[in-house]
Amino acid sequence: MNPAPSLFLIGPMGAGKTTVGRRVATQLGLDFFDLDHEIEERSGATITLIFELEGEAGFRKREMELLTEFSAKPGIVLSTGGGAILAADNRRHLRERGYVVYLETTIEQQMKRLAHDRKRPLLAAPDRRERLARLAAERESLYHETADLIVPTGFNGSSSATARRLVEELNVLWQRGSAQASPGQAA
Template sequence: MNPAPNLFLIGPMGAGKSTVGRHLAELLRMPFLDLDHEIEAHTGAAISLIFELEQEAGFRRRESALLAELTARQGIVLATGGGAVLDADNRRLLRERGYVIWLDASVDAQLARLARDRNRPLLQAPDRRERLEHLAAQRNGLYSETADLHLDSVGVGNSMHAAHDLLDLLEARWQRGRAETTA
């Protein structure tokens, strides 16, 4: 058992972190937070506008600052954005302050799930498959390094089924605990 006060979901866009995370939080009777939604609420601006005005680097600074704040809480389920793992300090905070679940999806599954989505700045590319493959090559090693548990969200049914599957896995591997204190 790996005691931790929080559950953090990482993984690529379209893996279901927000929908599965919301169901999982309900099952565990824990508050659910979505990092991208929290960034929008704190800034009053859409993620796409932040990218437009501040580029990806500006967005990542905001993401890191809010991630540090949110992961300091106790007893939450947090869905991160796909790129939150790019920063080494973010990865450290996720590992130190919670139990990290890598919710994964193949590029084919991502393409199907994101087919109508036009709001994701990093998906605004002439060849979406190529972009998703590039992001996977860049990030999958970081997801693996950070995660306590890896679950492929493809083939597990709908998001509620995935949350139940995840809950079953967590019962054997995770217990709610207190965060480690770091000096």
């Protein structure tokens, strides 16, 4: 959607959505929100605990509720979780309410960035590489379907370089404007 009032970042875990998102928000003078952080804040529980108690389905329900709420906020940068694009309603909200950037990464980059991460429930597997490859196979087409812009991460190996490059592209491609209210969305 262009023009769009907000910027939404999608992509797999370890793509740099939170780190790049914070930098981009600062450079563009927009408020930044991380959907996973907001889920933890609202629930008072970690993502890991939510998965343990409610399973992935319970987590995805919470994710959908907050994505619906936050995607309606104008003038923000929102970093989504890697699986947020699994629900058709989430993809629709992202496309209709903002400019969507897919931060694309490789399995190798994910392996490096997530080497010491033990907090992600979907990464708790004997073979992390196989798990990341399976998730990529399941989600890659949905990222492409949802995105207005695809930006490879790991640009010069730096999140700040990726953020600078993204802002340069956004300054050319993204028309920051106000969204038309859609059914069920406050203007």
